[in-house]
Amino acid sequence: MKTVKEETQSLIKKDRDHVWHHISQYNDKSNPIIATEAKGAWITDHNGNKYLDGMSGLWCVNVGYGRNELAQAAYEQMNQMAYIPMTQSHIPAIKLAEKVNEWLSDDYMIFYSNSGSDANEVAFKMARQFHQQNGDFSRYKFISRYRAYHGSSLGALSATGQALRKYKYEPLSSGFLHVAPPDNYRRPLGQSVESYNVQRAEELEDKIIWEQKETIAGIIMEPLITGGGVLIPHPIYVEKVQEICKRHGVLLIIDEVICGFGRTGKMFGHMHFDINPDIITMAKGLTSAYLPLSITAVRKDIYETFKQNEDNSHFRHVNTFGGNPAACAVALKNLEIIEKENLTERAAVLGERLQNELEELKNHPYVGDIRNLGLLMGIELVEDKDTKKPASAQRVGKIISDCKAYGLIIGKNGDTVAGYNNILTICPPLSSTDNDLDFII
Numbered sequence: 001m002k003t004v005k006e007e008t009q010s011l012i013k014k015d016r017d018h019v020w021h022h023i024s025q026y027n028d029k030s031n032p033i034i035a036t037e038a039k040g041a042w043i044t045d046h047n048g049n050k051y052l053d054g055m056s057g058l059w060c061v062n063v064g065y066g067r068n069e070l071a072q073a074a075y076e077q078m079n080q081m082a083y084i085p086m087t088q089s090h091i092p093a094i095k096l097a098e099k100v101n102e103w104l105s106d107d108y109m110i111f112y113s114n115s116g117s118d119a120n121e122v123a124f125k126m127a128r129q130f131h132q133q134n135g136d137f138s139r140y141k142f143i144s145r146y147r148a149y150h151g152s153s154l155g156a157l158s159a160t161g162q163a164l165r166k167y168k169y170e171p172l173s174s175g176f177l178h179v180a181p182p183d184n185y186r187r188p189l190g191q192s193v194e195s196y197n198v199q200r201a202e203e204l205e206d207k208i209i210w211e212q213k214e215t216i217a218g219i220i221m222e223p224l225i226t227g228g229g230v231l232i233p234h235p236i237y238v239e240k241v242q243e244i245c246k247r248h249g250v251l252l253i254i255d256e257v258i259c260g261f262g263r264t265g266k267m268f269g270h271m272h273f274d275i276n277p278d279i280i281t282m283a284k285g286l287t288s289a290y291l292p293l294s295i296t297a298v299r300k301d302i303y304e305t306f307k308q309n310e311d312n313s314h315f316r317h318v319n320t321f322g323g324n325p326a327a328c329a330v331a332l333k334n335l336e337i338i339e340k341e342n343l344t345e346r347a348a349v350l351g352e353r354l355q356n357e358l359e360e361l362k363n364h365p366y367v368g369d370i371r372n373l374g375l376l377m378g379i380e381l382v383e384d385k386d387t388k389k390p391a392s393a394q395r396v397g398k399i400i401s402d403c404k405a406y407g408l409i410i411g412k413n414g415d416t417v418a419g420y421n422n423i424l425t426i427c428p429p430l431s432s433t434d435n436d437l438d439f440i441i
């Protein structure tokens, strides 16, 4: 009989032989965690090693691992009715749409897909068709921000503002333009955060005008840039962007794929600002990643333009798995847990504690900035605090691997091309215990 160690080695060999990992190439020096079990905020690997998942998977397991109620909800729904396409309807889809609407400030129609990328693709198609339906045939372009990530499919990748993720797959979809986001830590010396954020919003307006405003269909942005390095705007920026959109007839698409469902200490990230998005995309925390599901929520008045009763006025888009009954049932149960356990408030409380307790890290020679909103934190590492030169990949990589050796998984984000792949990210489950937080700290 094989020892656990031999069995692990054999699994790793098979993994190397057959499994093509996402975004990373494992080699002889670094092995993937072969996870076998997960409970709360903790993952156990095949050897019995435990890791606190300080990234909630890929910023998604909001209610934590091992929730029996979610497994039960999927089981019951699969037994009762495993599938019906969303050309028809079913009760979990109806209840979920109603529930999500309870939290939004306006009336939205809910369109189901499978992933964050899908939800954004749907948003782009809806925005273009909306303008066409209104006779605005020239509006096809989208503006997003450098450093933002909006997904891996060709349209969502086109909206993404990180060149290294894109250049080998070009040409991507045409009509996607980028502007710089506010990066308050790196604003010009002597300029106030407020005036800098106003300036960045004005640059966005300039882009619209230079590009001929009648060609712009929409702007897509996250409430704060997450994967691009946790860049939190001043509210004036977001509110001005909405004002600019309205002035030029451009739709505002808010990507809540990471920020949604309590992560930032409010149910949705955009609720930190006084805005009312035209389209909102959601995924990840919607089911806490127990099953794949995403939503494109579209304001009712936009939806109305798709009901012109001509053969061709409906939204000509279908996907097989979107709105899967078990995924909707799991989402409903997941949202019930978020509400029942006050996890949104808990994210705010834990986030504040994390911020307070890590404050003294700011004195460390390599820590340039620490920023967070709710339970979503970025620690920007620099080589030199005066020049703000981003920390080297080796330094950042060593911290990540040292944390892993101590049993803590954290992330590394930013934008490699711009040299800003120097931000450590911490995004544990909202259900993390006080002891879990102690461990991270």
Ligand code: PLP
Pocket: 058, 114, 115, 116, 117, 118, 120, 149, 150, 151, 152, 222, 226, 227, 255, 257, 258, 283, 284
């Ligand atoms: N939008 C944002 C902000 C994301 O962070 C991600 C994924 O990390 C996506 C969209 C794409 O989501 P998915 O990986 O489910 O396609």
